[in-house]
Amino acid sequence: MKKDHIVKNAHFVQSVVGSHNVIGDEKPQIAFVGRSNVGKSSLINMLTGQKSLVRSSSTPGKTQMINYFLVNEEIYFVDLPGYGYAKLGMKYREKLRKLILWFFVSGEVVITKTVLIVDAKIGLQEFDREMIGVLEQYNHPFIVVANKCDKLNQKSLHHALVNIQSELPEDVIIVPASASKSRGRQEILDEIMSE
Template structure:
């Protein structure tokens, strides 16, 4: 598909939710993984990006999704909605199991992950789990961007200071302020996704050149 005029999402369909290993992980279509703590707005961000309110289940009672949910986008790549990490109300054993599952998917499953989208709550700022995730992705050499969702909750006058504070904690990594509610930041995130797809096809082309 050609995205010369900026990427548009024309189709988004739920494919399946998985709880362990699954044949879909061997599908060569690129995967864009959304991670973040429960209630940060992963489902809402996916729905905003695909402009489809009810696609990913968004809920006000956090900590419920225990599955990795796959959505096929433009029949070409997957958006992957991961369970939330670090939700205080879940029993400790369950929390650790979920974190292990998330880490297995990201670092060991060999799924063709093109880009990880780490969601943080821009109003609350990065949590310890968020900075651990950023560190793990950096060390694992996995491409990622950080999305500061719920930016609408910060007073306009307080935004520059909050942005500065977030950047101080997360360091020099790509960061995009976002609001799923007010639909802000969508073109910026789609551009990163488009770039990730192009990088991948560029690599395939270069490999072909050696033949």
Template sequence: MKITSAEFIKSATDPYHYPDDLLPEVAFVGRSNVGKSSLINTLVNRKRLAKTSNTPGRTQLVNFFVINEALSFVDLPGYGYAKVPVSVKRGWSAMVEGYLEGRENLRLVVMILDIRREPSGNDDMLAQWLRDNNIEIAFVLTKTDKISRSQGNIARRKIGEHLGVPHDELLPFSAKTRSGKDEIWGVIETACFPGP
């Protein structure tokens, strides 16, 4: 997709403050520090649309961005960071679940996993919850530039087996080399703008 515009719209903690437009939405979710913001920025050819940080747990709100005035990207808080207080974790969990459960214009959840790490218990629970709620998922494996191609193929198969997903449905991606960007956009466009 050719990007003509990408704008931050607002941050919110609850449905009362979500944008009230009816644009199709793609939500991005994953463990803290998995490369979520870098993925969003690469997809829209911007360096700082979604704020990146070396500090895990930085995203603590639901952040909305409008792309080409045609669809929205939604950056959800990362999960699984140990140094965050339990009360904050509970709040994040409620915020994310509230968004995913109640958002009628949600078309796709991009679930982001670090290709170098085995999926966590939180990853497993979220993937199962999305399936149970019939929410379409695209699994993206980030940081592929950090390992060799053969290591990547092995990791992809292992992660696929772990999640019960055919390995060729896992989308490898590198923010550094931008590889995988077009394939991810293909999945997003199919979900948001299905043909007749």
């Protein structure tokens, strides 16, 4: 029987700018990655059951650093910068894209599992496809979370999920979720916290 994974406690550890000082201790790391504004920070708050563990905001582009949270004193949730916030300017956006890719390809960080978050209504975009390519190439196990599914009715959500799934490798699961409505919480925790 599959056991329900629970979050007993979670706290902020540190923010890291650029690739220096990323945490490389022996604890497993779960990476949360996705385009700006898809709800990465909100999802971490929802999963940890702490409303304001991570700053999420109506202003996208909020997360420009790598933020580490320690869950149950044993596993890191890593909130990566959001990709593609237009107001940041081309050069800076490109810098963040390189930093995100570095995180997955450098081999300096041991990532146990990656959560690629997409907006259910928008579906996969160019950056998501690039991420999927990199995750596959480097053999990083990942799941896709289709967030903000509260914005779609059941029929549209079904279509959206089928569309996204059709572009994913067969063994990759997709979890419909809503950070605002706490939907998908247990399923995601079970996927990312099982060893």
